[in-house]
Amino acid sequence: MSQQRTGPTDGPDFPDLPEATVARLPEYLRALHHLAEQGHDTVSSEGLAAAAGVNSAKLRKDLSHLGRTGTRGVGYDVSLLIDQIEQVLGLTHRRAVALVGVGNLGHALAGYAGFGSRGFRIVALFDADPGRVGEHINGLVVRHIEDLPEVVEQESISIAVIATPAHAAQHVTDRLVAAGVTSVLNFAPCVLNVPEGVDVRKVDLAIELQILSFHEHRKSALTALPPVQKPGRVGVANRLGGEAVGS
């Protein structure tokens, strides 16, 4: 009755990864590629954890969700682990991505080489401004937003990036969803309402800075006031990077 978990050799089935784990797998993947380039072919949980900026217990727990991945006493096989993670993340083929809004930020994103090397291909650019339509960017022609349904269909696009002004973002989203897009990465500073089954992730520059601002505020409040010695709070300093800090 249980719907046949695919055989043990058949690549990982679909484990129900915790969301927090999913969010970290890409970072592990990046670190692994880096290690592979440097010629490592195995790595310990300790080593990979350091390279990915997490602690080793968390890393091992995360990887344990993928099934048997390492070998005790040895560590993880780098290229094998890369395959397994790419498998789970659905990165076995390059996914087609549409980008809407070729203003300041959109231009930069369209030119970003990192997408290509990490599993994605920007295959279409859109803008609502007729003055922009027809412009060539990085080998692609900017098309009018009217053409969305057609292009999404033709190119099998399921993921879109929104880099429009905030006031246009919801409208654009509705059209994207209507055209069949089911995942959206939103750079506009606003919340998007989408129907069930559509995923949205948001990146907001100002919000990131405001979170940092909070910590700045707290830090200055603390140092301004008292030199209170909190004993036993010292240990575990973040290991420092390459060169000396003191110039």
Add this chain to the structure above:
Amino acid sequence: MSQQRTGPTDGPDFPDLPEATVARLPEYLRALHHLAEQGHDTVSSEGLAAAAGVNSAKLRKDLSHLGRTGTRGVGYDVSLLIDQIEQVLGLTHRRAVALVGVGNLGHALAGYAGFGSRGFRIVALFDADPGRVGEHINGLVVRHIEDLPEVVEQESISIAVIATPAHAAQHVTDRLVAAGVTSVLNFAPCVLNVPEGVDVRKVDLAIELQILSFHEHRKSALTALPPVQKPGRVGVANRLGGEAVGS
């Protein structure tokens, strides 16, 4: 002996906000500004929660950490709440921000108007490429990275944005930290090692897409396979935005 919590009238003291709450306050703030523009002067937890894309219980719990903020039976005073949140986030004065790396993305960030309106001022641009030094962007001159210490000092910069290639990011970070910067927003796809007391937040475009890719992968695996009826898993559909989705 306890170090005098500032008086009750004296604006909010320094509550130890849960990190998850801190991360949401900026979104509430944005929503509140939007409501204020539209002329609302009070809002219920339900209303604000909808505008910020969270549920109302969470919103109330978050705001409760700031002390008494709303009035029962009525709701929250919009402009009062704005003040309170800006207070806690340390946004009472515009913070000076440095941006390092004026390539593709750096250019776009330097031109991003949203910073100005939301509590920040980009006051300095840096690059390592001498060919770029001297260039004018948005009223600022690009300076060589050698000048960091001097400028950071002069302009009281505590926050920096890194938009360099990955291979340069750690080195740049070390110099920023040495110059006195204590918060970093990192757009380079790599982990940064920093000493205790320095905060780093990271934004990685490809990682965001990879997380979406996972969900795409899962969705297609589910629809490809079985029409398994999971009873009682339906409810709570995401409310749909303005116009109809069906074109």
Add this chain to the structure above:
DNA sequence: GGTTGTGAATCCATTCACAGCC
């Protein structure tokens, strides 16, 4: 009547610590 603020209950994530395996 309406809405906030909050204990209690639940859920999820992280960390600990060690048994099991190479």
Add this chain to the structure above:
DNA sequence: GGCTGTGAATGGATTCACAACC
């Protein structure tokens, strides 16, 4: 001896549900 995989323990965050208040 070294390292992974994992139960058990802890710690946070979310949700529930209602008393307190306007």
